[in-house]
Amino acid sequence: MSEALFIDVEVDEPVRSDAGMAAKLAEACPVDIYAQNEDGTLRIVEENLDECVLCELCMNEAPAGTVRVLKLYDGGAVLGA
Ligand code: SF4
Numbered sequence: 001m002s003e004a005l006f007i008d009v010e011v012d013e014p015v016r017s018d019a020g021m022a023a024k025l026a027e028a029c030p031v032d033i034y035a036q037n038e039d040g041t042l043r044i045v046e047e048n049l050d051e052c053v054l055c056e057l058c059m060n061e062a063p064a065g066t067v068r069v070l071k072l073y074d075g076g077a078v079l080g081a
Contacts, residue, residue, distance in 0.1 A: 004046060005050060005073075006052075007073075008072055009052075009058075009068070010067075010068040011025075011066065011067050015062050015063070015067065017041050018042075019039075019040030021061070022036045022040060022041055023036060025042060025062065028057040029057065030053060030057070031053060032045060033048045056079060
């Protein structure tokens with residue numbers, strides 16, 4: 001369970017375990033919600049989740065639907081849906 005109050009992010013497993021995709025997400029997010037573990041896999045930086053500016057850049061880097069930004073303050077509505 002995340003500490004974030006306003007935003008949660010879900011990323012499908014094939015993207016999480018793809019070092020190239022993880023690097024793209026880490027590069028794209030302006031508030032550093034994505035980082036890479038030592039093995040290159042994706043790490044979601046929980047303490048930064050509530051900094052999300054809803055820019056959709058992460059969603060544009062990954063195959064459609066594989067990265068979902070959830071607006072917890074809006075009943076869990078999916079950004080861009
Ligand atoms: S929508 Fe923007 S700020 Fe939010 S997680 Fe994606 S890239 Fe980061």
